[in-house]
Amino acid sequence: MPLELAGLESAQDEVEAYLRARGASASALYKVRLVLDELVANLMSHARFPGAPQPLRLEVEAGAEGILLAVEDAAAPFDPRTAPAPEGPPSLDDDRVGGLGLALVRRMVEIRDYRPVTGGWNRTELVIPPG
Amino acid sequence: MRFEVVELGPTANKVVMVGRLDSTTVGMVETPFTAAVSASGRSAVLDMRNLEFLSSLGIRLLLSAARVVSRRGGKVVLFGAQPMVAEVLTAMALDEVLPLVATEAEAVARLTG
Numbered sequence: 001m002p003l004e005l006a007g008l009e010s011a012q013d014e015v016e017a018y019l020r021a022r023g024a025s026a027s028a029l030y031k032v033r034l035v036l037d038e039l040v041a042n043l044m045s046h047a048r049f050p051g052a053p054q055p056l057r058l059e060v061e062a063g064a065e066g067i068l069l070a071v072e073d074a075a076a077p078f079d080p081r082t083a084p085a086p087e088g089p090p091s092l093d094d095d096r097v098g099g100l101g102l103a104l105v106r107r108m109v110e111i112r113d114y115r116p117v118t119g120g121w122n123r124t125e126l127v128i129p130p131g
Numbered sequence: 132m133r134f135e136v137v138e139l140g141p142t143a144n145k146v147v148m149v150g151r152l153d154s155t156t157v158g159m160v161e162t163p164f165t166a167a168v169s170a171s172g173r174s175a176v177l178d179m180r181n182l183e184f185l186s187s188l189g190i191r192l193l194l195s196a197a198r199v200v201s202r203r204g205g206k207v208v209l210f211g212a213q214p215m216v217a218e219v220l221t222a223m224a225l226d227e228v229l230p231l232v233a234t235e236a237e238a239v240a241r242l243t244g
Contacts, residue, residue: 009155030184030215033153037186041154089224092198100223101187107222 001036001056003043003073012036015060022062024130031109031128032060032067038101039071039124047075050120057121066129068112072121079114080105080124132156132182132189136167142205143242144170145235147178152189161192168207169199176238179231180211185219193229210238 001011012033019029040056047053057072085099085106105111105126113125132150139145146167150156168175177193197207209231212220220231232238 005155005158027215027218033184034186034219037153037155037188041186041188044154089227090194092194092201092228100191104187104190104219104223108219 001040001058003040003053003055005044008037008040011058015058018060019062019067024062024067028067028128028130032069035069035071035105035109035126035128038105042101043073043075047073047078049075064130066127069126069128071124071126072117073124074119074121077116077122081111081114132160134160134164134167136170139176139239142172143174143176143239144168145176145178147181149181151184152182152192153184153186154188157188157192164192165196165199168196169203169205172203172205173200174205174242175200175207176235176242177207177209178211178235179209179213179216182216183213185216187223190219190223190225194225197229206242208232208238208241210235 002008015032015036016029019032051074054074059070061068080102083102085103090100110127111124112127113123115123117123132148132152134149135147137145137147144167152160168177200207207229209220209229210233212231217231220229230241232241
């Protein structure tokens with residue numbers, strides 16, 4: 001999956017078609033598209049890459065307990081479970097808009113795991129329950 | 132996403148949003164959308180009935196447009212969001228700054244309330 005805007009939409013469409021064919025609900029499809037949008041946006045704007053930026057590796061699995069998304073990136077480690085994100089609601093008086101994407105992902109899906117894998121890559125596993 | 136502006140009267144516009152407001156589209160509509168929502172001295176109701184998808188970058192755009200409107204003394208009210216778009220707005224606890232109601236009539240009523 002490309003780490004650039006060109007190609008993001010078609011990657012999202014492809015994942016959506018795959019899951020739709022396996023009976024995923026509208027709610028689950030929305031959450032999958034959302035996670036991909038937020039992760040790519042975050043990596044594009046904030047990630048540091050020790051080497052040249054690399055496309056993401058993406059695994060999608062639809063099973064009885066829901067959809068498992070595994071996203072692997074070659075960026076410097078960034079644990080989405082513990083990274084700071086805004087706690088309270090945004091206001092119109094401040095420009096505290098960073099971290100909205102991460103906060104949204106945490107509220108909409110379960111981040112099940114984040115761990116290093118071989119070659120200096122990182123693996124983020126997310127679960128979207130059925131329904 | 133594409134959008135269209137409908138004049139509702141001397142002090143308010145309706146901005147009809149159609150499609151997806153996400154990483155792919157936000158850069159293309161950012162400037163014209165903010166200009167449309169914050170047209171001088173006016174409040175705005177945003178028609179979200181045909182907005183299929185909203186991500187955090189879209190929320191950020193809505194917030195920044197609402198901020199400009201608020202500084203000029205106006206209000207922004209959203210209406211008719213599809214269930215998942217509404218869920219995203221609720222998850223981010225945006226009700227104080229970007230109130231969401233069901234219908235256009237309620238949205239217009241909120242502008243003066």
